[in-house]
Amino acid sequence: MDLRHLRYFLAVAEEGHFGRAAERLHIVQSALSMQIKSLEEELGGALFVRTSRRVELTEAGELLRAEAQRTLDQASHAQRVVQRSLRGDMGSLRIGFAGNAVFSGRLMADVRAFRSAHPDAEVSLRELAPHLQVEAIQKGQLDLGYAPSHGGQATDSSLLFERIGTWPLVVAMPEDHPLAGQHPLQVPMLGNEPLIVYAAHGADEHMLAALRRVLGREPKVLRTVSTLSVLAFVASGLGVALVPTPLMNMAIPGLIYRTLDDAQPRADLLLISRVDETNGAVRAFLKVARDATAVTAQFQAG
CATH class of the missing domain: 3.40.190.290 (D-Maltodextrin-Binding Protein; domain 2)
Structure with a gap:
């Protein structure tokens, strides 16, 4: 599981729709579906319940949503800190x-x-x-x-x-x-x-x-x-x-x-x-x- 998988997962969870999530991510819908399927296979279960109109999170998906957001926030914070250090904006x-x-x-x-x-x-x-x-x-x-x-x-x-x-x-x-x-x-x-x-x-x-x-x-x-x-x-x-x-x-x-x-x-x-x-x-x-x-x-x- 990598950060890209988590970003894709959150986009689908927030949009409730694979097509809209794919547009937001600037990728084709089929590629997004394959990435979510790969994530589900890696974790060992379904993250979404798919209907003809929208997708909804399973109980496992709800848990992952909170953890994924926390992980991405921490990764973004780590990136900002390192970039500031490299620029000389912090440190001694x-x-x-x-x-x-x-x-x-x-x-x-x-x-x-x-x-x-x-x-x-x-x-x-x-x-x-x-x-x-x-x-x-x-x-x-x-x-x-x-x-x-x-x-x-x-x-x-x-x-x-x-x-x-x-x-x-x-x-x-x-x-x-x-x-x-x-x-x-x-x-x-x-x-x-x-x-x-x-x-x-x-x-x-x-x-x-x-x-x-x-x-x-x-x-x-x-x-x-x-x-x-x-x-x-x-x-x-x-x-x-x-x-x-x-x-x-x-x-x-x-x-x-x-x-x-x-x-x-x-x-x-x-x-x-x-x-x-x-x-x-x-x-x-x-x-x-x-x-x-x-x-x-x-x-x-x-």
Whole structure:
């Protein structure tokens, strides 16, 4: 007994007539009669009493009518639930993020756009260092990550690393620094300055490599553990830092920002996901984020 048999049975029970039921189902009457006969043979007894003018349900048919309607209603409900899940209209997703995602505004914009399109899906956010985001996604503890470029993305084929933003770096320095009056700055001017970098899992190694090429030697480096502590160290007079342009929106007493006359190096923001992702909410979020990236690229190109 399948759902089609139950639909055919209910149509005949509701119409009380094989001809009208066949028209409603858009099949020929003979085919409908054969399907009902097959159902009766499968169940082992008559479901209808046939007269010259109409058909009426037997006692067994009355029982089946209630059960068939309940079964079809449940099947329809299951179909709607699964389709909503596949569209991302329900379910949950867990997103990790690092500082660039917040200061650039990209994370919040993507979450707002997703929740506008899928208001019943649940979104949770967790601040994590880039390498910890990778580990959490690998272990199934996170679904997506927003992180700056770092060395780990080249080594894991199970994850997808998509660049969704890139910005020039600017110099954060104490407001009384001797170079504060220079605008813009040149990278070689920073050669003797202690450089404060974000230490987690080599997240700033690409920037240091670019500085080595420009300076022709190893820069002086002081490492710390978070974006906020980088800025705190700078404002305390412990050194200078190269930070993405969006951080210029971060006003900290005693801290100023100066641009560089060189477009390099730059900071990238990556969206990290699983290559074989099947979660409907996650896939829907990825579409929202990718559409936003495409619109930004078109705007910049125009």
